[in-house]
Amino acid sequence: MDAMTTTKKPAPVTALELQAMRRRGERIVALTAYDYTMARMADEAGVDFILVGDSLAMVMLGHDSTLPVTMDEMVHHTKAVVRGTRRALVVADLPFGSYHASVADAVNNAARFLKEAGAHAVKLEGGHEHQVNCIRAIAQSGIPVVAHLGFTPQAVHAIGMRVQAKTEDTIKALLAQALAVEEAGACCVVLELGPAEVAEAVTQRLQVPTIGIGAGIGCSGQIQVVHDLLGMYPDFQPKHAKRYADLHATMVAAIGAYAGEVRGGSFPEAGHSAHVELPAQLGH
Numbered sequence: 001m002d003a004m005t006t007t008k009k010p011a012p013v014t015a016l017e018l019q020a021m022r023r024r025g026e027r028i029v030a031l032t033a034y035d036y037t038m039a040r041m042a043d044e045a046g047v048d049f050i051l052v053g054d055s056l057a058m059v060m061l062g063h064d065s066t067l068p069v070t071m072d073e074m075v076h077h078t079k080a081v082v083r084g085t086r087r088a089l090v091v092a093d094l095p096f097g098s099y100h101a102s103v104a105d106a107v108n109n110a111a112r113f114l115k116e117a118g119a120h121a122v123k124l125e126g127g128h129e130h131q132v133n134c135i136r137a138i139a140q141s142g143i144p145v146v147a148h149l150g151f152t153p154q155a156v157h158a159i160g161m162r163v164q165a166k167t168e169d170t171i172k173a174l175l176a177q178a179l180a181v182e183e184a185g186a187c188c189v190v191l192e193l194g195p196a197e198v199a200e201a202v203t204q205r206l207q208v209p210t211i212g213i214g215a216g217i218g219c220s221g222q223i224q225v226v227h228d229l230l231g232m233y234p235d236f237q238p239k240h241a242k243r244y245a246d247l248h249a250t251m252v253a254a255i256g257a258y259a260g261e262v263r264g265g266s267f268p269e270a271g272h273s274a275h276v277e278l279p280a281q282l283g284h
Contacts, residue, residue, distance in 0.1 A: 010087040012047050015121055015144035015187035018089065021048070021220075022209035028188075028221025030211050031229070034060050034077050038040045038226055039084030047088050049122065049211070051223060052078045054093040054154070059227045066153045071109055078117035091146055092119040099124055099134050106134035110143045119144060121187065125152035127177025132184045139185025147181035149174060150215065151193035163214075165194045177203045178271045190223065191215040193240070214240030 021028055030049035033039040034056040042050055056077055057069035078092045087138040092113040099106035106124065113119040121144035124134060131147075138145045150164045165174040178189055188209045191199045196216020203219050212219030227233060234248045254283035259266035 001278065011175045012087055013089040015089065018188055018209050019207075022188075028209055028211060030221055030223035030225070032056075032225045032227075033081050033084075034226075035081045036084040038097075039081040039088075039090075043085045043088050043225065048220070049223070050053060050081060050085060050088045050090050052081050052090065052092045052119070052226070054095045055225055057095075059225065059232075067156075069095045070097060071098050071112065075112060075117045076118050078113060082118035089121060090119050091121045091123050092117060094124045096123055099131075101128075102185070103133050103137045107137050107141050108142075111141070114143060119268070122149055123190065125149075125154050127174075127181050132177075132180045135181055135186050136184040139187075144187045145185065146188050146190060146211075147178075147186035148190040148192065149177050149181070150191045150199075153192075163193045163195065165198045173200050174203060175202055176200065178206055182206050182208050191219060214238070 004024050018028055028048050029046065030051060031042050031047045032053045032055060033050045034052060039050055052074065054069050054074065056064040056073070057063040057066045060077070061069065061073070063069070067282060074092060074095050078090070082090050094106065094109055094113075098109040110122045113122050117195025122138065123146040124138075125148040127147060127149050135145050135147060151159070165171045165238070174194065178191075181189060186208060188211060189202075189206065190211045190213065191202065192212075193214040194216075196218060199210065199212055199215035209220035211221045211223050213223050224241055228236075228238060229244050230248040231237075231243045232248050234246075237243060258267065
């Protein structure tokens, strides 16, 4: 291998590849990320699908819900995630208000994510007639679009923070919506907070992959909020989230150790600074 040889860039994951993975029976790994550093780590770890979720309103900006985040804020964070990603499909969440007024708004804002931020696809919540029309128009514009059904956080004031599709009527409604968004052109469907049996049955009826969050193991893949996975918030752990690390404690301890060394005068050490011989007039 000569000096000019460089590491080969991995083949990027596309919306079509997600569908091929489903056909091959390969489980899809999805995760949220909101900045360059987290996106780079997720990508290096082999995540297939990175979602720049509107959950950044809470975990990055300190809001109580997803509703306040704006298109400009979503575009800003998506740009950073794209810069940190080499392989994973980057999907950007259309925030509350960005597609609710008209189909034209939906297409224009979806286009912003691709044109300004470099995203590969967009996601929107809901499977009623208006959202289905938005999905169809976005897909027909050549933009891959992910649907999001079940518990939809942007509708929290209308449906409450609870598991969805628990009765016969609501199960039938969820299946009808899933089939409708697939027919409209959705490249995959996120299923959130639904009974595992329902999510598995919906997955079996669809041709496109499903990505579960709090919806059991029968989906084509899984997605988690990265802050939940890494234990960044010790006072909050959703039932559907598994904590793989306790970074809150690790990071607080590291910052505390730094603060203690600064106050105690042991940081910086000699090796942390540059050194020269002082001119005589500046010497002691």
